[in-house]
Amino acid sequence: MKVYQENIKKYAAKTLRLKKVLNRVSLLRLSIFVISGAILITLFSVHLITPIFIVFPVSVICFALAVKHYNKIAYLRKHSAFLKKINESEIQREKCTLEEFDAGHQFINQNHPYISDLDIFGQHSIFQLVNRTTTESGMVRLSEWLAEPASNDEIHNRQNAIKELAQNLDWRQDFQASGMHFQNKKSDYKKLLDWVEKPVVLLKYQRIYLAVAIILSVLSVLGLYFLLNNLMSPTRYIYLSLLIVICL
16 A cells, blocks of 8 residues: 555656646747737738748747647646546555445346356445456456456466566556546447448548538638738738638
């Protein structure tokens, strides 16, 4: 239990530190957006076209890099929070405080020869103690392993795997936390398997998508043309607005 308590303190401190970094990156992202917008508006107002074609792509690249870095820090912060929760759950399991864990009621079969007698599923069950799955398919597979007998070779293979993984606590927890980013216990797993078996149909409305892409491309070119030819006209803001709407 001591190692779990130490991990909780470590990941709590890391989560707090990443939160501060995330706030700074968020402020940087906003600053890039505001400053870039102000520069572009100023250049438009004084009709400096060449600098616009330089500032705009540079601004987009800087903003994209800031967003990418923000998403990376946000992922790490969330990952640390998951690791903290995992260690808290391990302490709860050691104390046999299992109320908040999935009991696997959906896997209970009253006609099964030993599920009920051995408390495989249900409250305070083996399933609650051993379940570390983060996906519906993983949970289904675990329930099958607990409810169905295995061959001697399969049993030995599983025991060897357990012995190997038992020494790698950090790796196990990191692997579990990675799955928690996409956790969905009700993901229509069976419907997904049925969909995989159906014939592959990519871009069902391919002609419509192609036509829309061509139309938007033509409108973008026309909008840019009229904008450049009407920079001295009051209507330039109309063309600029239309161009922005088309690009979005």
